[in-house]
Amino acid sequence: MAAKDERGRAGEDRACAYLAAQGFRVVSRNWRTTSGELDIVAVRGRSLVVVEVKTRRTTDYGDPLAAVDRRKLAQVWRLALGWVREHPEESRGRTVRVDVIGITGEDPATADLAHLEDVR
Template structure:
């Protein structure tokens, strides 16, 4: 993920995060789900729990960690997008839900992603 545009790096990070979570036993429901109020990078199923995954790539740790890059406004947009997803995908509406963050860095070749479950429960 060294070169390319920010968009290309973002897509690569999402693909890496998706592969990692699939290896951990999660099932992909949707990728890059968009609505007028926002976007969900990955929507996955962990057992019976619907997991809304925000993927963050940080080229330099000096710019702050991935979780710190998700401000209050971004969290609100994710929550609204998740609510709209559940309204449109009624079969998942009664399942438990959570928000996870998968953080990737420039050292991805040597370090596994940082998977933060229930990232907004603090």
């Protein structure tokens, strides 16, 4: 696995641990279609939360949260709707939102973590 892929996986692991500590239950990771991939799908209460995770070593190329632009956000929403269609048992009666978690630092396990909720 390439170093970039390993860093991304470590960032997603960190994000899942953070979400669990915040009371979320992760129901899916790395859900793929021909159109793309959802990093994390989690539930808390009546919310189904699709989480895009961006992990970077530094902010030399910008804040990882800023990497989720309108185009990327639109793609995440399209994928989220596909996930809902394929998982009606987890989705029924829940509101859907997209969150973004940015992780910045050398070691994703101890790096700075920022969580933006309900990104539109």
